[in-house]
Amino acid sequence: MTRSPIQVLLVEDNPIDCRLIRGLLDEHPSQTFSVRCADRLQTAGEQLRSSPADVVLLDLTLPDATGLETFDLVHRQHGHLPIVILTGVEDEILAATAIERGAQDYLLKGQVDRNSLARALRYAIERKRGAEAIHRLNEELEQRVLERTRELTASNRELEAFCRSVAHDLRAPLRAIDGFSRALEPHGQQLDEQGRSYLRRVREATRRMSLMIDAMLKMSSVARCPMRRQRIDLSALAHKVIAELESPGQAPPVEWIVVDGLHTCGDVQLLWMVLENLLDNACKFSRHERYPRVELGSSGPGEFFVRDNGVGFDMAFADKLFTPFERLHGEKFEGIGIGLATTERIVSRHGGRIWAESMPGQGAVFHFTLPDKSGDSTSPRG
Amino acid sequence: MTTSAPVILLAEDDPNDEDLIRLALGESGLHYCLDVVRDGVEVIDYLFATGVHGGRNRSRLPRLLLLDLKMPRMNGLQVLQMLRRVRVGDGIHLPPVVALTSSSEDHDINEAYRWGAHSYICKPVAFEQFSRCVQQVARYWLELNQPPQGHGRAEVMALA
Numbered sequence: 001m002t003r004s005p006i007q008v009l010l011v012e013d014n015p016i017d018c019r020l021i022r023g024l025l026d027e028h029p030s031q032t033f034s035v036r037c038a039d040r041l042q043t044a045g046e047q048l049r050s051s052p053a054d055v056v057l058l059d060l061t062l063p064d065a066t067g068l069e070t071f072d073l074v075h076r077q078h079g080h081l082p083i084v085i086l087t088g089v090e091d092e093i094l095a096a097t098a099i100e101r102g103a104q105d106y107l108l109k110g111q112v113d114r115n116s117l118a119r120a121l122r123y124a125i126e127r128k129r130g131a132e133a134i135h136r137l138n139e140e141l142e143q144r145v146l147e148r149t150r151e152l153t154a155s156n157r158e159l160e161a162f163c164r165s166v167a168h169d170l171r172a173p174l175r176a177i178d179g180f181s182r183a184l185e186p187h188g189q190q191l192d193e194q195g196r197s198y199l200r201r202v203r204e205a206t207r208r209m210s211l212m213i214d215a216m217l218k219m220s221s222v223a224r225c226p227m228r229r230q231r232i233d234l235s236a237l238a239h240k241v242i243a244e245l246e247s248p249g250q251a252p253p254v255e256w257i258v259v260d261g262l263h264t265c266g267d268v269q270l271l272w273m274v275l276e277n278l279l280d281n282a283c284k285f286s287r288h289e290r291y292p293r294v295e296l297g298s299s300g301p302g303e304f305f306v307r308d309n310g311v312g313f314d315m316a317f318a319d320k321l322f323t324p325f326e327r328l329h330g331e332k333f334e335g336i337g338i339g340l341a342t343t344e345r346i347v348s349r350h351g352g353r354i355w356a357e358s359m360p361g362q363g364a365v366f367h368f369t370l371p372d373k374s375g376d377s378t379s380p381r382g
Numbered sequence: 383m384t385t386s387a388p389v390i391l392l393a394e395d396d397p398n399d400e401d402l403i404r405l406a407l408g409e410s411g412l413h414y415c416l417d418v419v420r421d422g423v424e425v426i427d428y429l430f431a432t433g434v435h436g437g438r439n440r441s442r443l444p445r446l447l448l449l450d451l452k453m454p455r456m457n458g459l460q461v462l463q464m465l466r467r468v469r470v471g472d473g474i475h476l477p478p479v480v481a482l483t484s485s486s487e488d489h490d491i492n493e494a495y496r497w498g499a500h501s502y503i504c505k506p507v508a509f510e511q512f513s514r515c516v517q518q519v520a521r522y523w524l525e526l527n528q529p530p531q532g533h534g535r536a537e538v539m540a541l542a
Contacts, residue, residue, distance in 0.1 A: 171507050173398075175512060179401075
């Protein structure tokens with residue numbers, strides 16, 4: 001079996017060792033080796049630049065470098081070349097470190113014969129070739145992933161822009177329906193009570209659809225808007241939200257319990273919406289209780305909860321809570337079913353998660369985590 | 383309606399919105415005259431008495447332009463850009479422009495102001511709010527606001 005000659009660069013300053021190794025390789029029966037010698041690192045570098053080699057056989061003790069540094073210098077310059085270390089120093093730790101850093105083999109002078117040396121060089125070349133191929137494939141794969149991600153991001157953005165534009169366009173016919181229904185009202189005498197009731201229902205339906213469109217646009221913008229993270233006193237923020245939620249003369253009055261000193265890091269406008277949605281929900285679903293109570297607290301670092309003593313829900317539907325336009329309680333409670341979906345988006349943009357626990361009639365607890373990451377801002381989700 | 387009634391120019395391609403604006407203004411008790419154009423090209427033709435509005439009396443300039451942004455042929459933002467180029471010319475008085483549109487996108491709002499809109503209003507869906515909005519805008523620009531001297535009578539030069 002004939003093979004093309006393997007180009008070996010032997011970096012070795014001892015002329016006797018040089019001759020010995022050359023002798024071993026020259027005698028090999030089935031493989032031709034073409035051996036060049038360099039007696040120092042600098043010469044080796046020059047030789048490699050002028051004509052390539054298939055493999056480098058490297059002594060670690062040279063006039064211009066010693067130890068693993070010798071290997072590192074060659075490896076850094078010629079990372080694609082398989083390097084086999086051939087040294088007189090028997091040191092297992094050194095050997096292991098050399099392999100770890102990318103050497104193909106660590107051979108001891110005096111312990112190699114014709115066959116084992118030839119085999120070591122051939123295997124080194126093959127192994128390196130395999131490793132390079134894997135490396136190349138990985139790089140290609142990464143490149144492909146990057147391209148796909150870019151494509152997906154672009155098409156997501158396009159889709160989102162399209163949805164927003166449609167949402168805006170839907171307002172025009174809706175405005176016409178509402179406006180002309182209103183214009184009919186003065187002609188109400190010509191309608192019977194049922195007719196007038198239909199007219200009212202048309203307007204009520206437009207109002208709801210308009211709310212849904214607004215909420216959809218809002219939900220889409222919480223995913224896109226730039227986020228400015230800062231330290232936030234969540235307790236203080238909650239008190240402000242509550243002040244806005246409270247309507248005077250509300251009966252029965254809600255007992256608000258806000259644990260003091262809750263801090264986190266996040267976007268204050270987005271977290272305002274989180275608290276607003278959760279506290280408003282808690283309030284809404286405990287409104288029919290005799291003593292409605294809503295509580296904001298913490299169950300651990302970066303973990304918060306909003307608890308109420310309201311109607312609660314069946315855990316069988318827990319996964320539907322955060323889906324847009326899913327409502328568990330029908331018409332008994334006002335709402336269009338998008339507050340929790342929006343909340344979930346905001347919490348996950350902060351790197352946290354949200355989940356709920358409840359039993360019918362036993363109140364509900366909404367837990368959410370907000371990892372306390374510092375940093376000034378993050379870019380909008382792509 | 384007498385000829386001296388201030389003119390509101392409405393650029394609106396949707397006849398429904400046109401009628402709703404008429405309803406709203408009709409309830410306002412304001413003294414006005416409403417002229418309607420259907421797209422951006424027509425806005426320019428109207429203001430400079432060219433094209434289909436070639437025969438228009440150029441000295442009768444609108445006191446207010448209500449500008450929809452999404453229109454065929456030339457959209458509202460393009461109209462604003464074009465008027466912006468003209469505004470810098472001497473002695474040319476153009477009406478204040480109120481963008482009146484369905485869009486509440488930040489991009490549209492910012493662009494409209496960047497190109498010189500005097501005001502930006504997102505048309506509410508509920509008629510009562512819509513009506514109040516249109517009436518307030520009209521009342522502000524027609525009654526409250528004092529236009530520059532000679533406005534509404536100045537001879538407008540053709541687009542350079």
